[in-house]
Amino acid sequence: MDPFTIARRDFLKTSGALVVTLSLPAAVTTALSQSAGGKPPLTPDQLDSWIAVLPNGNVTAYFGKMDMGQGVDVAIAQMVAEELDVAFERVEVVMGDTLLTCNQGGASGSTGIQFGGIALRNAAAEARRLLVERGAERLAVPADQLSVDNGVIMVTGNPRQKVTYGELIGGQYFQSTLDWNKRYGNPLAVKGKAQPKQPSEYKVVGKSFPQKIIAEKVMGRLQYITDVKVEGMLHARVIRPPTAGCGPVSVDESSIKSIPGARAVRVKEFIAVVAPREWDAVRAAEMLKVTWAPPCTPFPTMETLHDHIRKAKSIGGETPINKGDVEAALKGAHRVIEAEYEWPLQSHASMGPACAIADIKSDSGMLFTGSQKPHYGRNGCSKLTGVPLEKMHAKWIPGPGSYGRNDAGDASHDAALISKLVGRPVRLQYMRHDGTAWDPKGPAGVYRARAGLDAEGNVIAYDFFAKGFSRQDVSQIENDPKDTLAGQLTGYAPKATILFQTPAEKYEFANKRCGWECVGPLLDRVSPLRTGHFRDPLGAETHFASESFIDEIAHGTGADPVEFRLKYLKDPRHVAIVKAAADKAGWTPRSNPDRGKGDDMTGRGFSYTERNGTLVAVVCEVEVNRKTGRVWAKKFTVAHDCGQIINPAGLRIVIEGNVLQATSRTLFEEVQFDADRVKSVDWATYPILEIADAPQAIDIVLINRPEVAPSGGGEPSTRTVPAAIANAIFDATGVRLRKVPLTPQRMKEALRA
Amino acid sequence: MKVNLVVNGKHATVDADPAMPLLYALRDDLGLNNPKFGCGRAQCGACTVHVNGVPTRSCVTPVGSTAGKNVTTMSGLGTAEKPHPVQAAFIAEQVPQCGYCLNGWVMTAAALLRDNPTPSDAQIRTALAGLKCRCGTHMAILRAVKRAVTMIA
Ligand code: FES
Ligand code: FES
Numbered sequence A: 001m002d003p004f005t006i007a008r009r010d011f012l013k014t015s016g017a018l019v020v021t022l023s024l025p026a027a028v029t030t031a032l033s034q035s036a037g038g039k040p041p042l043t044p045d046q047l048d049s050w051i052a053v054l055p056n057g058n059v060t061a062y063f064g065k066m067d068m069g070q071g072v073d074v075a076i077a078q079m080v081a082e083e084l085d086v087a088f089e090r091v092e093v094v095m096g097d098t099l100l101t102c103n104q105g106g107a108s109g110s111t112g113i114q115f116g117g118i119a120l121r122n123a124a125a126e127a128r129r130l131l132v133e134r135g136a137e138r139l140a141v142p143a144d145q146l147s148v149d150n151g152v153i154m155v156t157g158n159p160r161q162k163v164t165y166g167e168l169i170g171g172q173y174f175q176s177t178l179d180w181n182k183r184y185g186n187p188l189a190v191k192g193k194a195q196p197k198q199p200s201e202y203k204v205v206g207k208s209f210p211q212k213i214i215a216e217k218v219m220g221r222l223q224y225i226t227d228v229k230v231e232g233m234l235h236a237r238v239i240r241p242p243t244a245g246c247g248p249v250s251v252d253e254s255s256i257k258s259i260p261g262a263r264a265v266r267v268k269e270f271i272a273v274v275a276p277r278e279w280d281a282v283r284a285a286e287m288l289k290v291t292w293a294p295p296c297t298p299f300p301t302m303e304t305l306h307d308h309i310r311k312a313k314s315i316g317g318e319t320p321i322n323k324g325d326v327e328a329a330l331k332g333a334h335r336v337i338e339a340e341y342e343w344p345l346q347s348h349a350s351m352g353p354a355c356a357i358a359d360i361k362s363d364s365g366m367l368f369t370g371s372q373k374p375h376y377g378r379n380g381c382s383k384l385t386g387v388p389l390e391k392m393h394a395k396w397i398p399g400p401g402s403y404g405r406n407d408a409g410d411a412s413h414d415a416a417l418i419s420k421l422v423g424r425p426v427r428l429q430y431m432r433h434d435g436t437a438w439d440p441k442g443p444a445g446v447y448r449a450r451a452g453l454d455a456e457g458n459v460i461a462y463d464f465f466a467k468g469f470s471r472q473d474v475s476q477i478e479n480d481p482k483d484t485l486a487g488q489l490t491g492y493a494p495k496a497t498i499l500f501q502t503p504a505e506k507y508e509f510a511n512k513r514c515g516w517e518c519v520g521p522l523l524d525r526v527s528p529l530r531t532g533h534f535r536d537p538l539g540a541e542t543h544f545a546s547e548s549f550i551d552e553i554a555h556g557t558g559a560d561p562v563e564f565r566l567k568y569l570k571d572p573r574h575v576a577i578v579k580a581a582a583d584k585a586g587w588t589p590r591s592n593p594d595r596g597k598g599d600d601m602t603g604r605g606f607s608y609t610e611r612n613g614t615l616v617a618v619v620c621e622v623e624v625n626r627k628t629g630r631v632w633a634k635k636f637t638v639a640h641d642c643g644q645i646i647n648p649a650g651l652r653i654v655i656e657g658n659v660l661q662a663t664s665r666t667l668f669e670e671v672q673f674d675a676d677r678v679k680s681v682d683w684a685t686y687p688i689l690e691i692a693d694a695p696q697a698i699d700i701v702l703i704n705r706p707e708v709a710p711s712g713g714g715e716p717s718t719r720t721v722p723a724a725i726a727n728a729i730f731d732a733t734g735v736r737l738r739k740v741p742l743t744p745q746r747m748k749e750a751l752r753a
Numbered sequence B: 001m002k003v004n005l006v007v008n009g010k011h012a013t014v015d016a017d018p019a020m021p022l023l024y025a026l027r028d029d030l031g032l033n034n035p036k037f038g039c040g041r042a043q044c045g046a047c048t049v050h051v052n053g054v055p056t057r058s059c060v061t062p063v064g065s066t067a068g069k070n071v072t073t074m075s076g077l078g079t080a081e082k083p084h085p086v087q088a089a090f091i092a093e094q095v096p097q098c099g100y101c102l103n104g105w106v107m108t109a110a111a112l113l114r115d116n117p118t119p120s121d122a123q124i125r126t127a128l129a130g131l132k133c134r135c136g137t138h139m140a141i142l143r144a145v146k147r148a149v150t151m152i153a
Helices: A008-017 A026-032 A072-084 A112-139 A165-169 A213-218 A278-287 A302-311 A326-331 A374-385 A408-422 A432-438 A485-489 A539-556 A561-568 A572-585 A648-667 A716-733 A744-752 B022-029 B085-092 B102-115 B121-127 B138-152
Strands: A051-053 A059-063 A091-095 A146-149 A152-155 A158-164 A234-239 A248-252 A263-267 A270-275 A289-292 A314-323 A335-343 A355-360 A365-369 A392-396 A426-429 A445-453 A459-469 A512-519 A600-611 A614-625 A631-641 A697-703 B002-007 B010-015 B048-051 B054-057 B070-072
Touching (some): A051 A112, A112 A152, A112 A158, A112 A165, A152 A165, A213 B102, A335 A539, A355 A408, A365 A374, A374 A485, A561 A572, A572 A631, A716 A744, B048 B102, B085 B138, B102 B121, B121 B138
Parallel strands (some): A631 A697
Antiparallel strands (some): A234 A270, A355 A365, A355 A426, A614 A631
8 A cells, every 4th residue: 555645735845945956847837836626635546646737728647657768658648648639749747756646656567558558548538528528517518519629628510619628627626536446556547437539539549759858868958867966965875795795894984084074874784985076975985994794605606506596495486387287298298308498697787877866854855766666665765764654755767777676776775874874965876886786686597398299299298397586586666675785784684575487478288387486595685696677577588498499399390480389379369470570571481491601600580479468479580600609680570469559659669679688688698796796797797789789670560459458568579589589599500509698608619519 | 176178168177186087077066967977987888978079988087187178078069959960860760768878879979970971880880889778779879870871961
């Protein structure tokens, strides 16, 4: 439950003490000054929590998720504009402010449109219904004789008889309620009496609109979280243990006394420095002498990580999803194909290390955060600092990239704690090593798959089993200090949620079993290798294995990989997505791959997956250099079906981002560590894709299904990419790489073997 | 120590440790927030500015070494009314996701096109080597640079 119900006008009163160089957008300020009738509480059952009409008839939509740069806010504005019948340009979307928006779960699981947008769509539809009702009264004409065009309600056949939204309600509250399912976060749902439009009536949804904010970014004018300045603030840097699992014995504050105004703060194992000037804080963090307890060695070596996972005791799992009798079928099989795949630990390594600005007073608190979960972060910071929840205000400001539970959530809590300790507003930005070495990691895992074939080569048994670190060693929501470094360093005991995953596809094998289990964290607290959500959590990992294995079975039975998939898929949408990618790529079955001449071998690979209703199929063409082992994913063809498409051009760019980031993770990314520390601390030690590695082309086929509720586009194409690359490498070389990243070194070794 | 330099066409004086990186002088002393701290190790490009026209990683450039020089940041490259062609192309192609990397790509591409207005695809990729974009907007970046080429032509 989110008990936060402070009225917005109180926010204006209480936040007056804080001088911030940020200003709310003009439209919001105007919306806030609406006063007639008093602002209803900010609860999801109030229409005013979602939609405001300004005196000039412009509309403000309050969105309790946020856009991390993919343009979700544009889609939300489209959906609201559509239902209200106002021009797209007249809708402004306010996001990520705990005093202005309900907790819809923040950016999460590609549900911005799927869940977040549906709430706004329903609210906007209800607002239109109420406005037309009022218009009917005002014009003394029955509602069914009215139509709306860009916020003007007019009598059908007599357009001069009209009234505008602004005239009817501009600057006032609706004071009307919605049905609410009493849930917060992603599942939050609201509905009014109004029915949203039929897709056949759409004028705005389904069209492409650009992101206005992009011009601000490109012209260097956008204020990022790193650019927020608060009067009287100090700059802070944190001091993380040099080796994992060892705490400080003593801190020698005199070691930084030559730096003007620099101080060290410490609570239990948490250490930070502050200084009035940023560069001085950076220097103080380098100069501060801390004596640390002798290192312990909590980690296996990198080389033995997956062996560790294989052997480690299970801490829990899920009863496998079972169809038929897999064991019996395997026993009776004419032939069994088996393979095992490994995925490494990976870092979010956001473009900039996280930053947060906090002003924690004895009775109130303000937090500026770049985290995807400002509402939950507010809750966590309230618990950590003792500021009552209703007096804690968090505001999200765009940050340096976010792909799940990166370092931003830790930065919020660190900043809040430091501000409380020094009694001043604090701006904390991590250094690069804090961001790369200490963010929660995408979990490593071992994936084992077996298939039983009958004498004709039909698959009669399929068995898939995953084992790895939980995807929620620390929770993706930042509700509780136990899930943050500041909390764990000051004595909160972590408690992991045990969660892993099985493949999402619809192959109809007669006997099929998919299961998983988790192994415990390598270090039980303050671990730089703690695991958490990383874009499409476990999606890339799981489907690298499962879709590589499908390719192995196809090859083992002498079938074409596309033909093989179509043989076992029956669901029409799943069949359609596979065909769409194959058609677009001009896929034709062939008996012998054309491996090219000279040093470069070429090949193509196929992969298909589902994610919460979104279907993706990918064809990848690669070039593999015999001498260097370099793999270039030269071309991708992506077929994408996420139901109803709101903004096609925006979706294409989002898909490209998924493909590139997934390519980077597949070919290059692996967290380096040794027995006592993480050695990936920057871009040299955690390399990612460079522009030389960008494909020559990405062809995208969007399948639009206006009649199917929209599902997400922010992540699903991530999971389809890794196996498409690996399968193309096999096609090019005849060699199967089963361990990510598929580095030149591994490629060369495999070619030599 | 006082360091005098010209930033985005205006004279500026920074009173700081000459060893302090230019990035902090721009962001903290001169209020020019557009160059970003990405790594502080010359590995990503998020802090790129032009120093006397040369794309330079301001996170490792001592402010003292820029005395008397001309520094241009991304916000000084063009104006809202008259964006630099590279900026106009980046907007038209809707390049950035988070946008935190942009200083590197835009400032490096602008210098490339000044020195070579008709680069080949390979030359573009070579000139932009070493820059990072964690969001994976590389395809749009390449499209935008090519678009800028046609705009300049
Ligand atoms: S911040 Fe200067 S290169 Fe990364
Ligand atoms: S757009 Fe986010 S790092 Fe480039």
